[in-house]
Amino acid sequence: MKYQKSLVLAPVFLVLFFAKPLAPKGPDIPDDIAQLLSKHTCSSCHAFATKLVGPSWKEIAARKYTKKHIMELVYSPTPGNWPNYPPMAALKNVPKGDLSKIATWLTKVK
Numbered sequence: 097m098k099y100q101k102s103l104v105l106a107p108v109f110l111v112l113f114f115a116k117p118l119a120p121k122g123p124d125i126p127d128d129i130a131q132l133l134s135k136h137t138c139s140s141c142h143a144f145a146t147k148l149v150g151p152s153w154k155e156i157a158a159r160k161y162t163k164k165h166i167m168e169l170v171y172s173p174t175p176g177n178w179p180n181y182p183p184m185a186a187l188k189n190v191p192k193g194d195l196s197k198i199a200t201w202l203t204k205v206k
């Protein structure tokens with residue numbers, strides 16, 4: 097009986113688990129930044145607190161990069177920094193102004 101109950105609940109947990117990363121933005125990402133992240137496809141690989149294809153914004157922020165360093169890492173990634181992830185492709189066509197806003201936000205994420 098006990099096992100039957102957890103079988104019934106399993107789909108509920110699965111839905112909760114997968115629904116989260118699919119949300120376009122979390123409450124912790126301001127609208128203007130969320131827009132940039134989706135426009136430049138960052139949000140298809142990065143979520144606020146959940147691992148997707150790439151590390152979460154929180155995890156990246158914990159590395160305490162400077163704004164300049166973040167911008168360099170997007171234009172020319174160093175995959176060795178994240179051994180358990182596939183390498184991120186260099187995103188050289190993200191306009192500097194947009195990336196600057198994203199990077200400034202990222203330095204403030206806690």
Ligand code: HEC
Pocket residue numbers: 133136137138139140141142149150151156159166169170173174175176177178181182183184185187190198
């Ligand atoms: C196709 C998936 C994908 C997209 C799109 C993507 N990233 Fe990433 N990103 C990754 C992966 C995977 C890593 C970890 C491996 C690496 O750094 O190469 C990463 C790492 C990072 C890091 C940490 C770099 C380091 O060396 O610590 C930053 C910052 C980052 N991404 C920002 C961005 C921004 C900003 C965008 C959008 C302009 C973006 N990413 C788009 C997959 C992606």
